[in-house]
Amino acid sequence: KTEANNPMIGTSLLLRPGIFPRCGLRFSSPSIVTRCFADASSEHFDVVVVGAGLSGVGCACRISTECADKSLLIIERRQTMGGTWDLFRYPGIRSDSDMTSFGFEFKPWFSDKILARGSDIHNYVLETADEFDIRKKVRLGLKMTQVNWSSTDQLWHLKALHEQSGEIKKITSNFVLNCTGYYNYDQGYRPRFKGEEVFKGDIIHPQHWPKDYEYSGKRIVVIGSGATAITIVPSMADKAQHITMLQRSPGYIISMPDVDYVAQFMAKLMGETWAYRITRRRNIWIQRTLYKACMRWPDFMRRLLLLHVKNQIGGKADMKHFTPRYNPWEERLCVAPDGDFFEKIREGKASIVTDHIDHFTETGIRLASGKDIAADVIITATGLNMQMMGGIELTVDNKPSPLNEKMCYKSVMVEDVPNFAWIFGYVNAPWTLKCDIASKYVSRLIKHMDANEFVSVTPIDNANNKVNSGLLDGVNFNPSYFQRGQHMLPKQGNSGPWKLEQNYEKDKEVLLDHPLEDEYLTFSKQKK
Secondary structure: OOOOOOOOOOOOEEOOOEEEOOOOEEEOOOOOEEOOOOOOOEEEEEEEEEOOOHHHHHHHHHHHHHOOOOOEEEEEOOOOOOOHHHHOOOOOOEOOOOHHHHOOOOOOOOOOEOOOEHHHHHHHHHHHHHHOOOHHHEEEOEEEEEEEEEOOOOEEEEEEEEOOOOEEEEEEEEEEEEOOOOEOOOOOOOOOOOOHHHOOOEEEOHHHOOOOOOOOOOEEEEEOOOHHHHHHHHHHHOOOOEEEEEEOOOOOEEEEOOEOHHHHHHHHHHOHHHHHHHHHHHHHHHHHHHHHHHHHOHHHHHHHHHHHHHHHHOOOOOHHHHOOOOOOOOOOOEEEEOOHHHHHHHHOOEEEEEOOEEEEEOOEEEEOOOOEEEOOEEEEOOOOOEOHHHHOEEEEOOEEOOHHHOEEEOOOEEOOOOOEEEOOOOOOOOHHHHHHHHHHHHHHHHHHHHHOOEEEEEEOOOOOOEEEEEOOHHHOOOOHHHHHHHHHOOEEEOOHHHOOOOOHHHHHHHHHOOOOOOOOEEEEEOOO
16 A cells, blocks of 8 residues: 555554554554565564573563564574574683573573583573473564664664675564674774784684694694683694793683582582572672672782692793783683693693784784794784774664763663663673573563553653763773773763663672662653
8 A cells, every 4th residue: 555545654553452454463562663565675563672591581581471472573684593602613612601591580590611612602592492392482583783873763773784685674663672792893902913924824713713723732822811721722622733922911810610519419409400500699699799899998809819729730831821900800800721721831731921912923923022932823912902883873763872972870770761671791700690680671661651651751851961981980990891892881970870881790789679760751642
């Protein structure tokens, strides 16, 4: 039908529960608003989740369970679900958080391993999606390029590129959750080094690890000192002739058991479900206590962590390679399961060099000190490139709404942007703890809107809360990739729901227990 002979085109309709006879769509809530005739090429969903990694699948499970009457779509750019845990394939890839707290609260993680391997986490994501009937709601191979809120329609208009065919898919939605993480999937951070074109060996970035790469008997240099380097070194040490970690400056490394024997005993005593619940609470408490102690008593915790390292290396390495210039938790602590990193140092299979690179040579690396490191393979574990919202263009009524010019409301919603949640996890605790309570909050919000026949909700700063600082400025967290990408982050507020503190206990209370309506949220009903 054309607009001329159908007056319903271009209007928004408040529909009663049931099936709308003209388009065959089912509506189970009286507040669902859909422009059935707005664009014949568009599909409509009540909720769209962007990203099918651990965060996206977790949020989708929450929404589908707590708002079961809503139609749901998950859009994923890659050809497989799993996000980070499908992308990274380097040796030893694993979580640096224990899986009882890194995994989903609603889907217990039963495994002997505390720090799960990447392939196990990937399988866990897929298993969860199947158990909660999420997989059939996922569209793979679609790159979301634009999300535009229309105040006229009171809907999101989404455009997604099917990268294989070049076709543009159009979708409308009432609510959008962005769960794409914070880094660029296409390219890791890869600084260029003088003379690298003359190096005769292989140069590999962990984000783009070659399939079935053979490195037996080779001399390997890993550039970097973060979690990736601490994982790769012990994983490759046994097959390599020797592996050297080359760092500009040291980071903090702690050893933790690879197997939780206490949890195993509790599982035998009281069953897996109760053991999981207790272990999860215990581990969250331990993580939070360690972080708070580092913030409150940095000098004491520094001495304690360095004493731990000294005992681990057993005099087999100089402590200058393990003594950071910063306080604990100003960058994430690196974890070595069963002290595997320290073990390879003690065995002489791995070594650490603290220096700067002058240039690459044909056979390795010349350091600023004048020393040479021989190498057949150089791994540039130099970090990530930050990217917000997967590079999506966010607009309201076709006007750009750059994320870095906005504040975050309760660290979930975005200032002046209706019906939109940006899921950004914790940097000082397992990422998914925040994702889970954020998705619970969104579910509460959607149900509240239904109950009151609201069609939109917009966070508005009506008290001039914005300050000229970034989202994480008050958290004292300064890894290199955040320093490089700080200009991309939203702004910090000076008080109330606009002030981000990265505090799980406080966020849990604010998001799950506080009243939904306050002076900063503007709810709107259907326009007549």
